[in-house]
Amino acid sequence: MTDHAETGHDRSDAGLTAIISERRQLINLAYRLLGSLAEAEDAVQETYARWYAMSRQQQDAIASPGAWLTRVASRICLDLLGSARARRERYVGEWIPEPLPGRTEWISVRPGAATADPADPADRVTLDESVSMAFLVALEAMTPAQRVALILHDVFGYSFAEIADITGRTPAACRELASSARRRVRASGRPAAPATHQAGLVRDFKQAWEARDIDALVGLLDPGATFTADGGGQVLTVLEPIEGGEQIAHACVTIAGRATGLTLVERTVNGQPGLVAQQDGVIVTVYAFEVAEGRIKHIWAVRNPDKLRPWITD
Numbered sequence: 001m002t003d004h005a006e007t008g009h010d011r012s013d014a015g016l017t018a019i020i021s022e023r024r025q026l027i028n029l030a031y032r033l034l035g036s037l038a039e040a041e042d043a044v045q046e047t048y049a050r051w052y053a054m055s056r057q058q059q060d061a062i063a064s065p066g067a068w069l070t071r072v073a074s075r076i077c078l079d080l081l082g083s084a085r086a087r088r089e090r091y092v093g094e095w096i097p098e099p100l101p102g103r104t105e106w107i108s109v110r111p112g113a114a115t116a117d118p119a120d121p122a123d124r125v126t127l128d129e130s131v132s133m134a135f136l137v138a139l140e141a142m143t144p145a146q147r148v149a150l151i152l153h154d155v156f157g158y159s160f161a162e163i164a165d166i167t168g169r170t171p172a173a174c175r176e177l178a179s180s181a182r183r184r185v186r187a188s189g190r191p192a193a194p195a196t197h198q199a200g201l202v203r204d205f206k207q208a209w210e211a212r213d214i215d216a217l218v219g220l221l222d223p224g225a226t227f228t229a230d231g232g233g234q235v236l237t238v239l240e241p242i243e244g245g246e247q248i249a250h251a252c253v254t255i256a257g258r259a260t261g262l263t264l265v266e267r268t269v270n271g272q273p274g275l276v277a278q279q280d281g282v283i284v285t286v287y288a289f290e291v292a293e294g295r296i297k298h299i300w301a302v303r304n305p306d307k308l309r310p311w312i313t314d
Contacts, residue, residue, distance in 0.1 A: 019051065022066050026073045032151045033077040034084070035097030035136050037310055043080060047073040067162075074148060074166045081144035092233025094241065096300050097136040098307040099286040102268025130155045131271045133288035133300050138188040142181050145169070149177035150185075198291040199266075199273035205289075205296060206264050206275055212253045221245030222295040232304030235284075248299065276311065283311045 023044060030040035047069055051059070062068045088095045129135050130151075139147050145167055152158040152166070153174075160171040160178070167174060201220060208216035227248045231237035242248050256262070263278045269288045277285040286308060290298035302308065 019048075019065055019069070022069050023048075025066075026069060029070065029151070029156060030073055030077050031100070032130060032136070032139075032155060033074070033147060034080060035140065036307075037098050037100065038306070039080060039084075040077075043073055043076045046076055070158075071166050074152065078144050078148050078167065081147060092231070093237065093239040094228050094230050095140075096228060096230035096302050096307075097133065097140070099133065099274075099288055099300075099302050099311070100131060100270050101311055102271070132290075133270050133272075134188070134290040134298065135185065136270070137300070138185045139181075141188070142184055143177075146177045146181035146184070149174045150181035153178045154182065195272060197294075198289065201291050201294075201296060202273045202275060202289055203266060206266065209252050209256060210264060212256050214249045214253055217249035217252055218246050220296055221248055222293070222297045225295070225297055225299070227251065227299045227301065229301040230304050230307070232306060234305055235303045237301070237303050245295075283308055286311060 026044045026047060027037075027040050030043045031037055034040050034043065050072055051065075051069065059065070139150075142150070148167060149160075149163055152163050153160065160174040163169075163174040163178075164171045167177075169177070205217065205220050208220060223245050224243070225245045225248055227238075227242040229237040229239075231239075238251070242251050259277075259279070261280055262284075265276050265278060267274055267276045267286075269275075269286055272289070274289055275287040276283050277287070284303065286302045288300040288302070289296055
């Protein structure tokens with residue numbers, strides 16, 4: 001009897017460990033779907049709450065707990081995306097996805113996803129692209145269903161039949177959703193520069209900014225570059241995007257002249273080279289960059305303190 005009880009206990013512990021081990025995967029998924037680590041954590045917490053609200057018999061009846069958790073988390077995110085648009089319309093200034101510190105565990109996909117749907121490998125985005133700021137910003141222009149279909153299929157390798165079960169649509173409709181979302185991503189920008197090249201440009205930009213060298217800054221920026229800032233109404237920042245390389249260069253020099261004790265540090269932001277600004281050792285701004293055709297095309301400056309919490313505690 002003792003052996004039997006211990007075996008049952010071991011099985012229970014193994015099941016609990018397997019369920020908990022899905023958390024990182026769920027966070028990865030929810031962050032890409034929502035563009036907010038805080039909201040992703042809330043969605044995953046709600047997912048686990050629904051799991052533990054079931055009886056042991058109901059849990060044991062689920063053949064694949066990991067698939068169940070993914071399905072529930074995706075549905076929760078789908079509901080949140082539906083209400084997020086209205087919330088962001090009331091947001092003070094521009095809304096930028098929450099930036100992630102340079103942690104390799106955030107770049108993760110579903111086990112075995114690389115071999116899923118081999119007929120359309122060209123339709124997949126790379127792992128780095130799936131957490132880049134440019135990609136996340138492009139997702140903001142999509143409908144919730146497009147976003148879910150694209151992320152689940154192109155990034156995590158779920159079949160359209162599985163996505164149909166999550167979204168309540170047909171597999172054919174989900175395929176079309178992913179296809180239309182993919183076209184939006186492709187239309188939103190040019191091919192991303194290699195990380196090593198971007199790192200060099202960001203480093204040159206940092207040095208020119210620190211030197212307040214307007215000519216050097218203009219040379220590094222695309223003439224049609226855009227600078228977008230997100231303060232969430234909590235800190236001072238520009239409320240409208242700054243358009244044009246020369247205008248951005250002058251704005252950067254103005255910022256450098258006004259900010260005393262500000263230090264720029266090279267950091268990985270959403271899997272790509274970026275910068276953080278520290279005031280008296282505290283991170284006050286995170287800068288993400290989009291580089292294409294040898295110049296900086298877009299700069300995103302996140303200053304909202306709520307979105308910097310993962311950086312402050314990093």
